Amino acid sequence: MFQKEEDQKLTHILYSCYFSKSREGEQFVPEHIFSYQISGTLQLNDGHQSHVFKEGDFRFCKRNNLVKFIKIPPENGEFRSISVRLDQQMLRDFSREYGYYDQVKKQGSEIIQELKPDPLYKSYMDSLLPYQFKQPENQKLLSLKLREAILILLQTNPELADTLFDFTEPGKIDLEAFMNKNFHFNVEMKRFAYLTGRSLATFKRDFEKLYQIPPGRWLQQRRLQEAYHLIKEKGRAVSDVYLEVGFEDLSHFSFAFKKKYGLSPSRI
Structure with missing residues (x-):
């Protein structure tokens, strides 16, 4: 068995x-x-x-x-x-x-x-x-x-x-396009760095140069924006949305959402 x-x-x-x-x-x-x-x-x-x-x-x-x-x-x-x-x-x-x-x-x-x-x-x-x-x-x-x-x-x-039998590694690609497409994947920062063809240090440096904020903060804001859109405009259930946009924990998602928008996601 x-x-x-x-x-x-x-x-x-x-x-x-x-x-x-x-x-x-x-x-x-x-x-x-x-x-x-x-x-x-x-x-x-x-x-x-x-x-x-x-x-x-x-x-x-x-x-x-x-x-x-x-x-x-x-x-x-x-x-x-x-x-x-x-x-x-x-x-x-x-x-x-x-x-x-x-x-x-x-x-x-x-x-x-x-x-x-x-x-x-x-x-x-x-x-x-x-x-x-x-x-x-x-x-x-x-x-x-x-x-x-x-x-x-x-x-x-x-x-x-x-x-x-293609043993090439990911080459350096457009960071903005990649992140806007893949922000909802909840993986370690080093994975994002690797897939964009950068070391972790270079990834963080290029990211802050592009967005003027650290990648962790940008990811949370971008995920919350997407969650707000899905809940308010699409009528999606909170229990489905928090995982879909890249949060691991519902309580953490609800806390961050309320802090940003002033209301819990269930009240949107």
Whole structure:
């Protein structure tokens, strides 16, 4: 059985099981992820579009992206999924062995990709079930299982080679455009810095030069402005809005909102 209400945070193979709806907010995806939805529904939003994955669906998520997610178990059942993390060092080793590093990269724009069902996917994920509570102790065995995942993805989706073997890091991009698009993702400041191609110190310096206030203060103000708009103009529920705009805690959101607007969000 899967453990209740927790993720087993293993190095390369992650099993998730939830008995109640879990809205975990935001997540930074540092490595490529290949996943299978065993049961329940997963809702993902990458800032560009929303995706819904149901029982039996397979997906691939690109590294270095921000994603919001909601895990919804079926009625009287469990939310269950398996994910395989494909890290950069392993992919570099694979690319040298199989000669993929010389390819010209022509990446698509999709951050989250639904994979068409294939018998190879199901048989591979089923083969991981014996490891659901423990990583393979034999590192050679683990390496073989991860290489198998890469080979299956390349056989079924050859175009993924452009994504899997692109080892470039985020370059310096327009800070204002990025922050206005991604302020609602509640991640550490160092993640924003990394994704805009800056060190944390450079990010803070460039930010204050652009906005004349520290990034933390700007984020709170921008999130409160968006929350006010959603509640007053769109009639959205406070219980949904505070997570959507990037707050972790309802009480903190309500306190900050009242301090800025003079009224609690429920009275707007």
